[in-house]
Amino acid sequence: NLLKLQLRQIAIQPMDGIKFDNLALRTLPIDPVEENYVRTVSGACFSKVKPTPVKNPKLVACSLDALKLIDIDEEVAKEKQLAEVFSGNVLLPGMDPAAHCYCGHQFGYFSGQLGDGATMYLGEVINKKNERWELQFKGAGKTPFSRTADGRKVLRSATMYLGEVINKKNERWELQFKGAGKTPFSRTADGRKVLRSSIREFLCSEAIFYLGIPTTRAGTCVTSDDYVIRDIFYDGNPKRERCTIITRIAQSFIRFGSFEIFKTIDPMTSRKGPSVGRIDILTTLLNYVISTFYPEIEEKHKSNDEDRYAAFFEEIVKRTASLVAHWQCVGWCHGVLNTDNMSIIGVTIDYGPYGFMDRYDPDFICNGSDDSGRYSYKQQPTICKWNCGKLAEALAPLLPIAKSRSILNKFDDEFERVYINKMRQKFGLIQKQLETDKDLFETFFNTMQETGADFTNSFRALSLIHLPNTKDFEQSIRLFISTILDQCCDAEEWKFLNKSSVDERTFGLLQQLAGTNRSLLSQFGFSPELLENESIKREKAKELEKMTNESKRKDDEKAWRTFLAMYIDRLKKEIDGDVEKLNVERVRIMKQNNPRMVLRNYLAQRAIDQAEKDDYSEVRTLLEELKHPYDGSDQDTIQLPKPDETTTGAEALPPTTDTSQKHATGACLKPTIYESKAPSNASRIRVT
Numbered sequence: 001n002l003l004k005l006q007l008r009q010i011a012i013q014p015m016d017g018i019k020f021d022n023l024a025l026r027t028l029p030i031d032p033v034e035e036n037y038v039r040t041v042s043g044a045c046f047s048k049v050k051p052t053p054v055k056n057p058k059l060v061a062c063s064l065d066a067l068k069l070i071d072i073d074e075e076v077a078k079e080k081q082l083a084e085v086f087s088g089n090v091l092l093p094g095m096d097p098a099a100h101c102y103c104g105h106q107f108g109y110f111s112g113q114l115g116d117g118a119t120m121y122l123g124e125v126i127n128k129k130n131e132r133w134e135l136q137f138k139g140a141g142k143t144p145f146s147r148t149a150d151g152r153k154v155l156r157s158a159t160m161y162l163g164e165v166i167n168k169k170n171e172r173w174e175l176q177f178k179g180a181g182k183t184p185f186s187r188t189a190d191g192r193k194v195l196r197s198s199i200r201e202f203l204c205s206e207a208i209f210y211l212g213i214p215t216t217r218a219g220t221c222v223t224s225d226d227y228v229i230r231d232i233f234y235d236g237n238p239k240r241e242r243c244t245i246i247t248r249i250a251q252s253f254i255r256f257g258s259f260e261i262f263k264t265i266d267p268m269t270s271r272k273g274p275s276v277g278r279i280d281i282l283t284t285l286l287n288y289v290i291s292t293f294y295p296e297i298e299e300k301h302k303s304n305d306e307d308r309y310a311a312f313f314e315e316i317v318k319r320t321a322s323l324v325a326h327w328q329c330v331g332w333c334h335g336v337l338n339t340d341n342m343s344i345i346g347v348t349i350d351y352g353p354y355g356f357m358d359r360y361d362p363d364f365i366c367n368g369s370d371d372s373g374r375y376s377y378k379q380q381p382t383i384c385k386w387n388c389g390k391l392a393e394a395l396a397p398l399l400p401i402a403k404s405r406s407i408l409n410k411f412d413d414e415f416e417r418v419y420i421n422k423m424r425q426k427f428g429l430i431q432k433q434l435e436t437d438k439d440l441f442e443t444f445f446n447t448m449q450e451t452g453a454d455f456t457n458s459f460r461a462l463s464l465i466h467l468p469n470t471k472d473f474e475q476s477i478r479l480f481i482s483t484i485l486d487q488c489c490d491a492e493e494w495k496f497l498n499k500s501s502v503d504e505r506t507f508g509l510l511q512q513l514a515g516t517n518r519s520l521l522s523q524f525g526f527s528p529e530l531l532e533n534e535s536i537k538r539e540k541a542k543e544l545e546k547m548t549n550e551s552k553r554k555d556d557e558k559a560w561r562t563f564l565a566m567y568i569d570r571l572k573k574e575i576d577g578d579v580e581k582l583n584v585e586r587v588r589i590m591k592q593n594n595p596r597m598v599l600r601n602y603l604a605q606r607a608i609d610q611a612e613k614d615d616y617s618e619v620r621t622l623l624e625e626l627k628h629p630y631d632g633s634d635q636d637t638i639q640l641p642k643p644d645e646t647t648t649g650a651e652a653l654p655p656t657t658d659t660s661q662k663h664a665t666g667a668c669l670k671p672t673i674y675e676s677k678a679p680s681n682a683s684r685i686r687v688t
Helices: 002-016 023-027 064-070 081-085 195-210 256-260 279-293 295-300 305-330 377-394 401-408 410-427 437-451 455-464 473-486 491-497 504-516 518-524 528-543 549-572 579-593 601-611 617-626 680-684
Strands: 046-048 058-062 098-100 103-106 109-113 119-126 130-138 159-168 172-178 217-230 239-250
Touching (some): 023 119, 058 064, 058 081, 058 195, 058 617, 064 172, 064 195, 064 217, 064 239, 081 217, 103 256, 195 217, 195 239, 195 617, 256 377, 295 305, 305 377, 305 401, 305 410, 377 401, 377 410, 410 455, 437 549, 455 579, 491 549, 504 528
Antiparallel strands (some): 046 098, 119 172, 172 239, 217 239
16 A cells, blocks of 8 residues: 555656746736636736536546647646646646636627636746757767777768757646636636537647647646536527536737727727726736747847837738738638737637538538628638737837738738648749649639538659659559549539529519618628528529439549649649659658648547447547548558548448557548548538
């Protein structure tokens, strides 16, 4: 018994030794009211709170890579104490929970005070990240392995080990709970999150990270035997769901909306920020953000406030433009791009009704509550720029609005630069940059849309195409055509997707309304653009009435061969030198930029369905798959079987059990559920 006790103490010691240094709470004003009740919080950036304990906390899953950021290793992650701590039942020494006050423009309208209604700051960890570097001499003289050489940088044996250096690079990471109970900002809610939404945020935080896109991280997902009632689709069908808490990790969770608590009365909503007029706090907050998260700007412009603020604003504008460009390149939609969901350090934040596109659709809306399509896929760059404009307005007391608006114009150039460069890598155009490349990209997107092709797998399939004049060029073209056609939806799915969701009578009334007063459409959940899309759908549906699978596949092949001719012509201009060697490098770059898999909604739902039966294995398996989104060699001899169209994924294609083959092949070709295109009914999954 004594031995067991000693072992346990050793195992949890690293967690007890986590070093907290809560700079935000030392720097920014704290609400003097200590009682936890819903209220307007004036003159403060934080309110002290305590997590509400839960019954029997259980670890659903944890991300070891994320936990390492706060010095929690694999052995500690196995401890039961992990669930106790990251449910909020036990606080580590140095944790100082607080809820952050912020405002926001939601769906284009200023909403006044919002704040951390279901999340809370726990503290900031200074980790012990060390880098170990081995030192070697090369060409420093003979060694026992020099054979007949003189050791002067001729053979590999002319190197010698000198030793290893530990380079200490401590990092600051903020910890946050989501779903740990009420705060002063909970309004009419209970401050809780449930298992399904928590699993979705946990998985996508890590999925986006492994795709190489800046994001907050998720360390743990802990559920419990406490329950809350939720009406998932707001349709009068509530159900009991488990209270679940996730631990989020980021350098900071301060957002654009944090600077809107000082806003004067909004002319449209008549709401104002809770700390209106407190320019002193605005100055403190802005200086804190710059000095802590933009030290290079602080150092360069420390003698001139306006220049420092302008440099900061330019940097966050560019980071935001770059961020949304990367979203677009993987077909990811945030769903709720309000100003309170925009990070002040330019990372992806707040995973709610997000979605990766299955079939390419520029009008893709992942949020079932976004009736007007404000946050659709194609609108994301425009909305992110609009949000940057709202940040400029919030900073106007310190940075003249004329100056910030001039800086805001750089958003488009930065977005275009990042997006086009990324697209060239995805298409394997690594030798030359041609202005006509944009036409090639547009043709590819149009062809995907025209054929109803899968976004992720269509991009991955491009790497099957070898450069002209390589020995396997003709074979690669045949393989690409057969593969890409399997990524297009069949006739029945195509008809369903182009079927109008509005009955004839309602459509006629909406058209009449649009003809008299277009602004009233929004009251019925429509916009002129959505109404136009419905009109196009109705016309399209008539054209498709006689379509068969055979006729559609024939039309699809014609469309893809038209694109292919254009692509091959462009690839010919890439050839310079050893074409086989160039092709290998080109394919390598393409596979590093075109994921074999993403977190499709039906995959997440499959894991959720099992977790709600107390089986967390699929959450953990899916997390492991998401860690390797680009790995795969795309074996040319393997053909992708069509997924089972009768299910949303729970029984469609079992994951491989042969670990020796894990990640051996790539998307479009590896026959596992994680890489197959989504079944046709997956598009009917609603997320709000």
